[in-house]
Amino acid sequence: MNTKTKTISGLYLLCIICIGVFCSSTVFGQRSDSISTNSKYKRIAKTPQIKGDVPVYKPNYTPGSSFTPYSSLLSHNKNGKQEKVLSVLKVYPNPVDDQVNLVLRLEREANIAIKIMDLLGNEVVTLANERVSAGEQTKTYTIPNRLNSGIYFLRIVTGSETVVKRISVL
DSSP states (O other), X not given: OOHHHHHHXXXXXXXXXXXXXXXXXXXXXXXXXXOOTTSSSOOOSSOOOOOOOOOOOOOSOOTTSSOOOHHHHSOBOTTXXXXXXXXXXXXXXXXXXXXXXXXXXESSOEEEEEEEEOXXXXXXXXXXXXXXXXXXXXXXXXXXXXXXXXXXXEEEEETTEEEEEXXXXX
């Protein structure tokens, strides 16, 4: 036999022996799950308790105090439902060229923010951020010429209310 054949047959025999040895043992390099009594490990009889002075949390609210929950700060009607403060009646002309008109109704005086958003929801332009009196209002805003033609969203925010209208810019 030549050297190459001897080497291959030796490796083959070595592989058979290794497979026989490793496959006969059930677990490789692990100890048994149960700990015997003569083990070097110490068995803990009970779980250790952490002791310390931690004060109990008590909120600063007492019945009859001047505490006002957030939900009562919002205006509600007699049925307990939240009143709608903002109503956007009309956005014209659409498609928009150089200015946009907005007809809206406010139930009470409020701060209003009007922004133009792109299709991804990124703010492009803030048209207004002002205090508006109650009642029906007609507002006219100039569209900046840096705005490319395409589809945008007009977002009108009053307090916790948001109204979004779709506009096309020429």
